[in-house]
Amino acid sequence: MAQTKKALLVDITRCIGCRACETACKEKNGLPMDDGAASGEPRSNRGERELSATTYNVVQERSGRFVRNFCRHCNEPTCASVCPVGAFTKLEAGPVVYDEDKCMGCRYCMMACPFHIPRYEWNRVTPRVRKCTFCADRVEQGKPTACSEACPVGATTFGDRDVLIAEAQARIRENPNGYVNHVYGVEEAGGTSMLFLSDVPFEQLGMRVDLPREPLPLLTFRVLSKIPDIVVLGGVMLGGIWWITHRREEVAKAEGAERQAASAGVRKPGGPA
Ligand code: SF4
Ligand code: SF4
Numbered sequence: 008m009a010q011t012k013k014a015l016l017v018d019i020t021r022c023i024g025c026r027a028c029e030t031a032c033k034e035k036n037g038l039p040m041d042d043g044a045a046s047g048e049p050r051s052n053r054g055e056r057e058l059s060a061t062t063y064n065v066v067q068e069r070s071g072r073f074v075r076n077f078c079r080h081c082n083e084p085t086c087a088s089v090c091p092v093g094a095f096t097k098l099e100a101g102p103v104v105y106d107e108d109k110c111m112g113c114r115y116c117m118m119a120c121p122f123h124i125p126r127y128e129w130n131r132v133t134p135r136v137r138k139c140t141f142c143a144d145r146v147e148q149g150k151p152t153a154c155s156e157a158c159p160v161g162a163t164t165f166g167d168r169d170v171l172i173a174e175a176q177a178r179i180r181e182n183p184n185g186y187v188n189h190v191y192g193v194e195e196a197g198g199t200s201m202l203f204l205s206d207v208p209f210e211q212l213g214m215r216v217d218l219p220r221e222p223l224p225l226l227t228f229r230v231l232s233k234i235p236d237i238v239v240l241g242g243v244m245l246g247g248i249w250w251i252t253h254r255r256e257e258v259a260k261a262e263g264a265e266r267q268a269a270s271a272g273v274r275k276p277g278g279p280a
């Protein structure tokens with residue numbers, strides 16, 4: 008029987024910035040509590056942190072709100088479409104998972120991701136790409152993600168994607184002045200498993216509002232199909248060139264900062280969300 012597609016609904020109006028989701032994520036994934044995550048240190052003593060190879064989920068302050076940033080587990084993931092060796096797989100239940108044994112370290116996924124999510128382990132001899140896993144093992148067992156289970160105020164909830172979309176729309180209907188009339192993630196980049204509600208326009212939260220509604224891999228294909236020679240020559244290997252070209256400069260800058268931060272043992276912002 009086909010598995011129901013799961014999702015997380017992050018209601019930014021409910022988030023109190025406690026970062027219990029960060030701690031739970033670190034514990035679940037066996038990640039070090041570095042960069043101040045869940046240290047209990049007052050937020051004002053820390054600069055804004057970013058995603059890193061050891062932080063798959065961050066709660067950032069934007070326009071007076073707390074906003075989680077983590078992999079959106081796109082319905083049609085661009086990371087998977089550009090990976091020449093098939094290291095990324097979209098599972099039926101929703102998670103986009105990564106197989107480090109297949110990865111050859113080209114980092115096309117990092118360049119292609121419209122949300123600038125995947126990070127690279129610069130400090131390892133055999134580096135891996137790192138990002139939120141959507142707690143795929145738990146989801147496969149029918150359990151909620153660690154971050155949603157840890158949220159004390161129900162700002163992050165786990166469930167069937169259809170049900171969560173209906174729930175989000177109902178919240179908007181019942182409190183039209185309390186929400187922007189949009190559920191972010193229903194259509195962005197062809198739809199994602201991570202859905203967001205907010206009372207502040209999403210662009211003011213640093214979230215991309217310029218993304219097309221159709222899946223980016225489809226767009227990639229359409230652009231390429233208008234250039235017959237490239238299609239013939241490139242085939243699957245060149246599947247991500249449109250996005251890669253678009254993102255290369257931006258990612259190079261972000262990677263430079265990350266590499267510097269990794270060698271200095273300090274995390275620095277990795278670039279735009
Ligand atoms: S947000 Fe980026 S890394 Fe996550 S599934 Fe989408 S394209 Fe892949
Ligand atoms: S879904 Fe799992 S891996 Fe992703 S942020 Fe939540 S706890 Fe971390």
Ligand code: SF4
Pocket residue numbers: 021022023024025026027028029066073075157158159160161162163
């Ligand atoms: S655990 Fe819930 S309330 Fe706390 S920061 Fe995360 S989403 Fe916000």
